[in-house]
Amino acid sequence: MNEHQVRQVRHFNRVVTQHVGALEDSYLQRGRPLGQARLLYEVGSDGTDVRVLRERLNLDSGYLSRLLRSLEAEGLIQTEAQAESDGRVRHVVLTPKGVAERTTYDALSNKLAWSFLESLDLAQRDRLVSAMAEIEHLLRAGAVDIRAEIPDSAAAQWCLEQYFIELSARFEKGFDPAQSNSASIQEMMPPAGFFVVAWLDGTPVGCGGLKAGMEGTGEVKRMWTAPNARGLKIARRVLQRLEMQARESGLTRLRLETNRALTEAQALYRAEGYQEVEPFNSEPYAHHWFEKQL
Amino acid sequence: MNEHQVRQVRHFNRVVTQHVGALEDSYLQRGRPLGQARLLYEVGSDGTDVRVLRERLNLDSGYLSRLLRSLEAEGLIQTEAQAESDGRVRHVVLTPKGVAERTTYDALSNKLAWSFLESLDLAQRDRLVSAMAEIEHLLRAGAVDIRAEIPDSAAAQWCLEQYFIELSARFEKGFDPAQSNSASIQEMMPPAGFFVVAWLDGTPVGCGGLKAGMEGTGEVKRMWTAPNARGLKIARRVLQRLEMQARESGLTRLRLETNRALTEAQALYRAEGYQEVEPFNSEPYAHHWFEKQL
């Protein structure tokens, strides 16, 4: 734990919350409690079911109901049961006045954001905005959690499915798992193997499997990262996790094969110390074979 | 107002507050309201006068008193009148238990900060930390406010004093305002002239004056930036503000002279379009004379 870095993060948190706190104040200017303002914002211009609001904002149903009542009393929203659907759930829509009010809040948010940029010159604004993008990106990367999972869990299966779909699209001749060398659930499950899923904000965004073989050699299989989560170094972390597990299981060598279409994967393997070797199997979809001593 | 930038700032604010909000939750884990926790933290290991706390945290005195009472009831602090000083003000110190508790909060903060870094690799950590430093720096730069001020206001006088102190230190032969060409209060005050002070967080951090002369020519004087606020482009903004004012007053040319020790000032003048010219006065401390057509 690098103390200088921790101190910088703490200081940053303090400064930024101070700045951002100004948003709450500007929201309160409208003379409406924050809870109501947030709710008004969340209803959105197309309307929402009450149950969805409850879930999204994570509110007690009684509390939410009261918030809705007060917005309704102000003439900002209307709630009604929607015909043709579950008669228990109620649908909330903004009245014209509500739309106007929401627009005002939106403008306030814009104004606050602009106040961050306003007195900077153009070059500084660019730097600020890209530093912000960088931080978001890295926070996102840091929020990824890599967890062991059995390969027939729903999450793992979903990842594998996405993986196959992607291979079909990217390989010149498509991809049919049945034609390919095996990596069955059993083979990637303890004690024979190992499987990990990468999670981000409650959804799986990547996976990878390890299949133990003969003579201390394991095989890395099914490495995949969701398209919307690339650039977060997820595959690298998955791979490192598999290697860790391989070492713990007493394996001394890892092998893998890959298709020439998957250039970013090859780059990763080389960067992580895998050496290209002669084909060690007859995988029909492979063009490159790699190996690493653990 | 660049929409893309505004959107990025808003998004950043959302993401970051979400992340940082975790701190509050972790503070609440200790089973103590946030207000008390903050106060405990602010008392610090050396103790503080109650009045200072009131001012720093901006709390109502009744409210603060009650918060202190509850921390006292928990055995975390002690308040006592300090001998040898104003008998009205009370001094708060942490008990050993209070010190321990404060240390725990500190550790929680560290842990949260660390959680930002934890699952990043070393290169990513460096990038995160420097992006954070960059943002802080730019937010600080953005918070600088440049305001017109009469040059005998307390803030202006303080700046001028600091300016003279700095010149004395930096010039080879020291600096004596009496030896130097004049830039009196009258000369830098409307209608003859103009004076601006740069403010940051309620304290003056820079200044600059404009002295109108003959034939549409004005002189820029007393450009200064506080050492702890350099790198924020304050001098540039002050200069631009003076030029704006000069144009509004119908001036068509600005002049200024400077000492060879002030290299960063010369760089600024050149960057802002000032041309070095032959000496146009006999200022004894000057080595370079500049001029710009407005």
Place this chain on the structure above:
DNA sequence: TGATATCTCTGACTAGAGTCAGAGAATGAA
């Protein structure tokens, strides 16, 4: 010395945010 100001404290109050228990209507499963 007396008037005024300052500092801390107590009492009485408010608003926001949220929790919890249950009621009533609609829905779904056996």
Place this chain on the structure above:
DNA sequence: TTCATTCTCTGACTCTAGTCAGAGATATCA
């Protein structure tokens, strides 16, 4: 058809945070 479940709503609370008005002690100014 019945029984359990889901969804929304009302009523009754709680806790935190904060405001406001003064009281009592101490300090300062004229």
